[in-house]
Amino acid sequence: MSRNIYDIDPAGNVLCTYSGESQESLRAHRTKIPPLHALLHAFLPAGYPHSVTPDYLAYQTYDSLQAFFSSITSLLANRAVLEGLGVGDASSSPTGALILKIASDTISRVATILFAHRLGTAIEPECKFFRFLADLLNDAAQLLDLLTPALMPYYFPKLAVIVGAGVLRSWCGVAANASKASLSAHFVAKRGNQLAELNAKEASQETVVSLLGMLVGSLVVKVVQDRQVVWGLMVGLLGVHLLMNYWGVRSVRCRTLNRQRATMVVREWLESGRVLGPEEVSRRESILQLRTGWGWGWGWTWFGRMTSKSGEYTGSCEFGTYGDVKALAGWKGGCHSYEFETEGYLMGICHRGGNFLMRIALKEEEEEEEKQRKKMSASARANSSLKAWFDAVSHAYHFDSALKDGLESHYENEVPLLGYTSEEQKETVFAALAAAGWDLQTNALETRSPVRVRVGDGKKAPIPSEKDLDRQPQVSKKD
DSSP states (O other), X not given: OOOEEEEEOTTOOEEEEEEOSSTTTOEEEEOOOOHHHHHHHTTSOTTTTTTBOXXXXXXXXXXXXXXXXXXXXXXXXXXXHHHHTTTTOTTSOHHHHHHHHHHHHHHHHHHHHHHHHHHHHHHTTTHHHHHHHHHHHHHHHHXXXXXXXXXTTOHHHHHHHHHHHHHHHHHHHHHHHHHHHHHHHHHBSSTTSOHHHHHHHHHHHHHXXXXXXXXXXXXXXXXXXXXXXXXXXXXXXXXXXXXXXXXXXXXXXXXXOOHHHHHHHHHHHHHHSOOOOHHHHHHHSOSOOSOSOOOTTOOOOSSOEEEOSSSSOEEEEEEOOHHHHHHHHTOOSSOEEEXXXXXXXXXXXXXXXXXXXXXXXXXXXXXXXXXXXXXXXXXXXXXXXXXXXXXXXXXHHTHHHHTTTTTHHHHTTTOOOOOSSOHHHHHHHHHHHHHTTOBOSSOOSOOSOOOEEOOSSSOOOOOOOHHHHHHSOOOOOOO
């Protein structure tokens, strides 16, 4: 009985069909691939569309369009910079232009280090925000570049503009590269797929789009010479560029729960008992939150804004140290404050008028607890920061009932009413979140270097392994 054998690619497409049993009768029939499909294979990841997430194509389409418009605006901005540096002007000094370049590059490199140091840990949890922010910074730098021809006679104002544009562009580089790496890891559908190959194909896409943008941009630079027309064209192209980038970032459906998404999911469950999935949350979440929670000079908090059920009380929450919790709970001057402790964290809450602040200090996980948590099912392995954030959102949601008389009902005993949501209910919610497609194990809630509270002498004795025990000398008993 003859049988057919097939060669298939990672997507399951048949590449070649073999028929016949013996070597003499073996026939090979190669599947004809249309030229358009063969061309697309050079720019799409191997195994597409099964090797990537469903939102990959939409994001890459918008990303390619924004790169096209960005290539055109870059040419217009570069021409303005060359004019400002004196290219084509016999009275300009090459040494002066070189000093401007050196000053811009030096300060830009320092700005890169500072930006990465200060905000590096926040880029992955808020990769969509930083991806959009990168293009905002780049477009702002290009607008500064257009100012350089008008400042040509004025050395120091021109120096300030060129240096400012360089700093903005350096920040853009850090935010764009780091957020792109996080998004690429998100698009890989399975851990076994090649992340490097995905990035290589994305580089190929950007190369083709950039070449097309340079061709069109060369014609635009040749035709458009008037400065007013250049400014009008530049503003229009930058607007379209930002719009493409915004649509691209909004099409991404992240599976990790950062502060904004976690607050949205928990609040929806508290209000309706319904668990939102990544697709619905991506349609609701805000990409660029300019004001996420101000309170008494505390400044901008990263997507930590919370509100009560009626919206009468608003505030923010932040992860911090044990000292932050104690300092917040010890505030005076008309502020009602209290603190409490659970097995996994300590929380301080300070309230005044319609505003409140929360600080959470997570406890260090014990070795045995960590081992037991790893043995649990995926639905039960919610990280400790997510559990603490769940309680913080629950407390904020119930501020209307808990703070009927300010904090009088709780402040008397300095212990808040716990038990809005039982541990069994929370485990049920976490299981439903995992079933809806959320990644509960990745900690995307802490935007700074994680700090844990250790109760005891501050030292953690290492647990010896079996090899270490075998190496220890055996002591014999003396008669």
